[in-house]
Amino acid sequence: MSNPSQNTTHNSSFHDNPTHFIGIGASAGGLEALQMLLRDLPCQTGACFIIVQHLSPDFKSMMLELLSKHTSMHIENVEDGVLTKANTIYLLPPKKNLIVAQGELLLSDKVPDSGLNLPIDVFFRSLAEDQQHRAIGIILSGTGSDGSRGLKSLKEAGALVIAQDPDSAKFDGMPNCAINTGIVDLILRPEDMGKQLADYIQHPLVSGESLKTQDDLSSSKDLMSEIFNLLQVKSDIDFSKYKPATITRRIERRMTIKQITTLQAYLTLLFKDPYEVQVLSKELLIGVTRFFRDDDAFKYLINEVIPVIVKNSSKGKLIRVWVAACSTGEEAYSIAILLQNEITKQKLSREIKIFATDVNPDAIAEASVGYFGAELEHDIPPDILQNHFSPTANGGYQISQSIRNNVVFATHNMIIDPPFSNIDLVTCRNVLIYFQQSSQKRVITSFHFALKKDGVLFLGSSENLGDLAAHFKPLNERQKIFSKINDVKLLMNTSQNVTGKTKKGLSNIPAVTDLMKNYTNNIKSENALTFINEALIGEFVSPCVILNEQYQAMHVYGDLTPFVRRLPPGRISTTITDLVNDDISIAVSSALQRAKFNNQEVYYTDIQTNIDNNSCLFNLRVKYIQEHDLPNSPGFFWVIFENIETDTDELVDKNKNKMVKFDVSQQVKQRVEDLELELKINKEHLQITIEELETTNEELQSSNEELMSANEELQSTNEELQSVNEELYTVNSEYQEKIVEISQANGDLDEVLGLSKIGVIFLDENMLIRRYTKAVKNYINLQESDVNRPLHHISQKINYPDMLADVANVFNTSNTIEKEITLLNKQLLRVSINAYSYNDDNNTDSVAITFSDISRTRYIELSMVLAYKELRNSVSNALEMLDSKSFIDTVNILIIDDNPTYLALLEEYLLKITNYEVNVYPNTNINAALDVLKNNEIDICVTDYYLKNETAIDLINQLTEQGYDLPVIVISGESTEDITSLLLNYGALDLIEKDDITPAILDRSIRYAVRRGQIDAHINNLIVENMTLNK
Secondary structure, three states, rough: OOOOOHHHHHHHOOOOOOOOOEEEOOOOOOHHHHHHHHHHOOOOOOEEEEEEOOOOOOOOOOOOHHHHOOOOOEEEEOOOEEOOOOOOEEEEOOOOEEEEOOOEEEEEEEEEEOOOOOHHHHHHHHHHHHHHHHEEEEEOOOOOOOOOHHHHHHHOOOOOOEOOHHHHHHOOOOHHHHHHOOOOOOOOOEHHHHHHHHHHOOOOHHHOOOOOOOHOOOOHHHHHHHHHHHHHHHHHOOOOHHHHHHHHHHHHHHHHOOOOOHHHHHHHHHHHHHHHHHHHHHHHHHOOOOOOHHHHHHHHHHHHHHHHHHHHOOOEEEEEEEEEEOOHHHHHHHHHHEEEEEEEHHOOOOOOEEEEEOOOOHHHHHHHHHHHOOHHOOOOOOOHHHHEEEOOOOOOEEHHHHHHHHEEEEOOOOOOOOOOOEEEEEEEEOOOHHHHHHHHHHHHHHHHHEEEEEEEEEEEOOOOOHHHHHHHHEEOOOOOOEEEOOOOOOOOOOOOOOOOOOOOOOOOOOOOOHHHHHHHHHOOOOHHHHHHHHHHHHHOOOEEEEEOOOEEEEEEEEHHHHEOOOOHHHOOOOEEHHEEOOOHHHHHHHHHHHHHHOOOEEEEEEEEEEEEEEEEEEEEEEEEEEEEOOOOOOOEEEEEEEEHHHHHHHHHOOOOOOOOOOOOHHHHHHHHHHHHHHHHHHHHHHHHHHHHHHHHHHHHHHHHHHHHHHHHHHHOOOOOOOHHHHHHHHHHHHHHHHHHHHHHHHHHHHHHHOOOEEEEEEEEOOOOOEOOOOOHOOOOOOHHHHOOOOOOHEOOOOOOOOOEEEEHHHHHHHOEEEEEEOOOOOEEEEEEEEEOOOOOOOOOEEEEEEEEEOOOHHHHHOOOOHHHHHHHHHHHHHHHHOOOOOOOOOOEEEOOOOOOOHHHHHHHHHOOOOEEEEEEEEEOOOHHHHHHHHHOOOOOOEOOOOOOOEEEHHHHHHHOOOOOOOOEEEEEEOOOOHHHHHHHHOOEEEEEHHHOOOOHHHHHHHHHHHHHHHHHHHHHHHHHHHHHHOO
C-alpha cells in the first residue's frame, strides 16, 4: 500500500481523461495474477484499467475487496454508462457483459440459457473499435480460449497485446491460446507487467514528447529506405509500396516495445538482430483473418454469388477461384466449403480449384497444414464443423482432405507477380487499404485481367475500385462485391522495380510462376537478364544499356563513357536521364517515351554530343519489350548508342525504314504536347477522385452512424457461445468441500444402516434394488450380488404375498402403506412402504421398504395400558379413602366438542355434580378455548378426542407451547389401546369412553385431577423447604 502522499497525488489526477485503455481478461487463477500485477503497477500511469474476470453468477463477488489490498488506485465495480477516469480500476460485475463506446463503459445482461459466453472477446472487440492504438490488451491465467479472438481485433487496430507467461499461470489455457495466435507482442510474468506498461505509456513516441516518425518523414527518408532494403532482403517484399502512415505507425510501435527513441537506433537494432527484422516484417503484413469473416458479406455470397457460379459452371471445366492475401488459409477454406456445399445442394458433379496466395511464406506453410485450434468451434456453425473438420488428439481441428485437395497454396506478390487467368471469383479483402494508390490500381488491374467476363470480385468493406470502377458492375455496393463487365485489356499506369533475385520461399511451397507454367503449358523461360542478353548479343554489338520501366539502369554492355557524364559526389541516381550527357538527355527521354507508347523500336540518327570538347555524331536505338505476353508482366528498355563512323552500309540499308533524323526543336515540341495531354488526363482523373472521395466521405459518415447504432445493439444480437467453464472454477473449491462433506455423511449413513437393526430396501424407478441394510436379510433372501436386480426376482422369508403389488401402488400414488405381519416365531413385524424423490419435483423416483420388529414396542404399550388401568383404580380407591380432606368449593371447567349436541350433554352432566360448585365454559374449537384461557382461571379441561380437522393431541401441544399447565381429560368414542398409550405419552391425565360417561364418573375424574394437582404442589413445596433447610 502507498503512503498518504501518493494518495493525494492520485486524487489530484483522478478526474483526468485516461491516456490509454488497458483491458485485462482473466479467469481461473486470475485473482493471483491480478494481485501480483497490481502490486508492482505504478499508480500514476494516466491509464484506466478494465478487468473482465469470469465470475460465478450465483455468488457475490469479493474481487473489489481482495484487489484493494494490493493497490492504492481507486477501484470500483462498473455501472452502466460510467465515464472512465485515469488511474482507476474498473471491475466487471457478475452476470454482465461489457463494451466501451466513446470512453463510456456500457453493461448488458447475459442472456440466460444461451450457451457459452465469451465476455473477454466481446469487450476486446469493442475496445479495439473504440480506442484503436490507444488500447492495450492483456490475457492472464484461465482455461479455454476466451480473449484470443478479441486480441486479433486489437492487433489489427494497432494496440499492444500482452499475454501472461504460461509457466507463471495457474491455468495456462487462455495464455497459450493467445500466444498460439502469433500476434502477442510481449509474454511476461504478472510481476513484470507493471513496469513494462509504465515504460510503454511514458515512451516519448506514445506520450507525444517526441516528434512522431510519420510527422517528420522527409527527414528520415534515407533511414526508411534502409529499413525497406533490410525488409526486402529478409522477406523479398518491397514495403515502400505500402502506405507510409501504415508503415511508420507499426515501426513506432516496435520502437516503443523495444524502448528505442530514434529511428537511427532502431535501424541499428535491425542490423544487429535478425529476429527483429522478422518480427517487423510480420507486423507489416497484418495477417489477421478468420473463417467466414463479416457475416453479412458471406451471407450475400452464400445466397447470391456462389449459387450462380455453380449453376453457370460446365461439367469437365474447373470452377477457378483466386484468394489473394489468404494469410493462414481461413478464407480460402471458407470459399472451398461454400462451393462444395452448393455443388452438393444442386446435385452436380463439378471440380473446384482454389488458388490461395500470400506474400508471406510462413503463413502459406501454416495454411497448407490445415490445422486450427480449439477456438475454431466458436467461429463456425456446428454443422460445418462436423461435416468438414475432424477433431485431433490435442483438442484442435483438421480440415477434411476433400476440402484440402481443392486448394492450392503458393507464395505470390500481387503487386509484381503476374496474375492467374480464367478465374470465376477473386477475393482480396482488407489488404488494398494498406497499399499506395498506384499499387492499388496495379493490383485491381491484375484482378480484372484474371477474371472471366461476369466474374466476381470480393473486396474488403473499406476498399474501393478507384479509377477502375467503370470496368466493374456493383452486385452489392455495401459489401464490396463486384462483377467484371467486359474483357477490355487495361494498360498498367504504374510499374514496379524488377530485380534479378530469385523469390524466397519454403522449398515445399510452389512459386506462382511455377503454377502458371503448370496451368498454361508455357515453355520454361530463363530469368529476365538472360533473356535480354541473348536478344542483344544476337543482333547488336554497339554500346547499350538495359533499363527497367522506371528508366533505371540495370545492366551495361560495351563502353558508354562517351555518352554519360562523370558521376557527381553524393547519392547516386541510376535513372538514365541523370546519367547521360546533358545535350542528349532530351533525345534519350523522347525516344523512351515513343518506344513505350507506340510499342515499336525508335531509331534516331545524327545526334550530336560533345566528347572531350570535340563534337561527335551517333545514332540512338530504343526498344521496349516485355518478358511475357501479359499486360502485367514486367517490361524493359534497351538503349543502343551507335557510332556513325563504325556503321557499315549494310547496317544502314537494313534499318533505313526505321531511321528518323533527330530534330531537337521538333522533339521538344512533341514532348511538350505529350506532357500537356498527360496533364489534362491527370486533371480529369483528379477531379473524378475528388468526387469519389466526397461520396466516400458521405458513405463513411453514414456508416459511422450505423456502426454506433449497431454497437449499442451488439448485446441483443450476440450469437457467440456463452462461457461457463471458468465460472465453474470460481465455486469449485466450495463444491470440493461439499463433496468431502457428502462423502463423510455418506460414510456415516452407510455405518448407521449397517449397525441398524431396522431393515431397509431402496428401489429405483424401475423397481431395481439400489441398496439395502444387513437387517433385511432376516426377512428377504438378499445377497450382495442382488444389487441392481428386480425386486420380484428375490424370494421372501415372511408371509407377505401382496408386497410387489403394494410397492407398485406406492409408485403410482405416492401414498404410504403400512402392514403388520406376525412371524412364525410370534414376532410382530411392521412393513412400511414409502415413496420419495431425488429431485425437486414431486414425481416419485424411488421407494423405500422398511422392516421393523415392533414386538417389544407393542408389548410395552400393552403393559403401559394395563399399568395405567391398575394405577387409575388404585388412585381412585385411595382418593375415596383419603377424601376426608376438604375439597375446593368451586371448579372452573373448560369443555370442548365440535358437536353441539354432545357439548350440551356434557355440560348437563357436569352441572349435575352437587358436591361442589361447577362453572362450565363450553367451546366448539381449540382457538375459542384458548381465548377463554386468556381471560379466565381454568382448573380442568375436558375435550373430545376428534375436533373437526384437529385432535386432543393438537390441543395438548398448543397448551404446552403457550405455557398452560392444565390437566386434560379426553373423551373418545373409540378408546383403543393405541389411542390410550398415545394420549398418555402426550400428557393426558385421563381417558373416558363416551358410552361410559356419567356425572359420577366425571366427578371421580375431576376429583382425581384436582387431588393430583394438590399432591404435586405439596411435593414441590416439601422439596423447596428441604432445599432451604439444607442451605
